[in-house]
Amino acid sequence: MLQQADALEDIYLKVLSGETPDRDDIVFMYEGADLNSLGEVARSLAGKISGRYVSFVSNMILNYTNICNVRCNFCAFYRTGSEPDSYTLTKEQVVEKISQYYNNFGIRQLLIQGGVNPSLPLSYYTDLFSLIHEKFPDLGIHGLSTSEISFISRKEHISISETISLLAESGLESIPGAGAEIFSADVRKILGRPLNSGDDWLKVMEEAHKLGVRSSATMMFGHVEEAYHKADHLLSLVRLQKKYNGFMSFTPWNFEPGNTELQKKGLVQYRAGGAEVLRNIAISRIVLNNAIPVVQSSWLTNGMQMGQMAVLFGANDWGGTIYDEKVIPATGKQVGNLRKELIVNSLSQIGMYPVERDNLYRVVKYYSQ
Numbered sequence: 147m148l149q150q151a152d153a154l155e156d157i158y159l160k161v162l163s164g165e166t167p168d169r170d171d172i173v174f175m176y177e178g179a180d181l182n183s184l185g186e187v188a189r190s191l192a193g194k195i196s197g198r199y200v201s202f203v204s205n206m207i208l209n210y211t212n213i214c215n216v217r218c219n220f221c222a223f224y225r226t227g228s229e230p231d232s233y234t235l236t237k238e239q240v241v242e243k244i245s246q247y248y249n250n251f252g253i254r255q256l257l258i259q260g261g262v263n264p265s266l267p268l269s270y271y272t273d274l275f276s277l278i279h280e281k282f283p284d285l286g287i288h289g290l291s292t293s294e295i296s297f298i299s300r301k302e303h304i305s306i307s308e309t310i311s312l313l314a315e316s317g318l319e320s321i322p323g324a325g326a327e328i329f330s331a332d333v334r335k336i337l338g339r340p341l342n343s344g345d346d347w348l349k350v351m352e353e354a355h356k357l358g359v360r361s362s363a364t365m366m367f368g369h370v371e372e373a374y375h376k377a378d379h380l381l382s383l384v385r386l387q388k389k390y391n392g393f394m395s396f397t398p399w400n401f402e403p404g405n406t407e408l409q410k411k412g413l414v415q416y417r418a419g420g421a422e423v424l425r426n427i428a429i430s431r432i433v434l435n436n437a438i439p440v441v442q443s444s445w446l447t448n449g450m451q452m453g454q455m456a457v458l459f460g461a462n463d464w465g466g467t468i469y470d471e472k473v474i475p476a477t478g479k480q481v482g483n484l485r486k487e488l489i490v491n492s493l494s495q496i497g498m499y500p501v502e503r504d505n506l507y508r509v510v511k512y513y514s515q
């Protein structure tokens with residue numbers, strides 16, 4: 147026990163001196179460190195970055211199409227296009243959906259995610275983004291995944307860089323970190339993703355960051371990965387961040403096995419438990435520290451109470467209100483339309499100071515403390 151405490155103390159001192167923990171340090175934190183001690187270290191580091199302030203954004207998710215030709219084993223959302231419930235929204239339907247939330251809830255971020263739909267050309271996206279930008283000027287478009295961007299560039303025979311430039315010119319403000327999962331090819335093989343798609347994710351993000359288009363980063367845990375896969379994943383993010391400082395935030399989220407191929411094949415029966423979730427939050431904070439100063443609570447997959455615990459274990463951003471999300475409900479888990487007031491209340495209950503932010507993490511409003 148004493149050795150464990152000493153090892154964690156060494157890692158803490160290393161981080162305080164500006165160093166990033168190495169692969170062995172991270173594997174130790176996953177496999178040998180005491181959870182409560184990890185939480186204390188992580189919360190202390192979060193406090194040095196943002197004190198008791200914890201941000202959140204009023205946002206909605208636009209799942210514009212569920213047709214996808216990637217067909218990941220862990221996804222319950224996608225359709226091939228022939229099913230009666232497959233869909234692609236028109237520009238008019240998108241405007242109508244956003245209108246429901248824009249004025250009523252003052253949303254500042256539109257998170258756009260869908261499948262990799264082979265029938266959609268670049269112009270579908272550029273027309274859509276221009277229209278959204280024109281009709282809802284306060285809304286930051288946080289859109290598409292690296293898979294969607296790669297597919298559009300191949301379909302249009304233009305480079306990734308040119309694709310991102312054209313999307314940004316039409317109104318794309320930043321890129322979500324979806325699709326990162328675990329970068330390692332042996333894990334991606336089991337998840338049913340192309341083997342090189344982890345490297346592709348990093349390359350697309352690097353091109354975006356070079357152009358000044360910022361993004362989020364994620365990691366999906368609680369499936370078939372080992373501790374060293376997560377260590378390598380986090381360290382890859384730190385390496386890229388040191389080049390362009392393009393990541394605005396990091397969200398570790400736990401795999402939801404319901405209705406997925408991985409569950410049907412018996413590879414993952416149950417979701418990761420609360421202790422595992424908190425361990426991942428705490429380790430993310432410790433490893434990323436000032437390199438990616440914002441770690442999100444991942445409340446969407448874990449609920450409000452776990453969101454509170456995540457903040458106590460080192461998260462300093464709640465995430466969004468996430469109106470109209472469709473991907474998680476496809477696994478059979480209901481999340482409801484959480485309102486701002488509930489987030490403010492959840493943060494106040496644990497002694498934190500809620501701050502509403504916009505898509506680029508600029509303060510919109512401080513709430514009373």
Ligand code: SF4
Nearest residue numbers: 214216217218221261
């Ligand atoms: S996770 Fe994304 S890329 Fe994979 S099947 Fe689902 S919608 Fe398609």
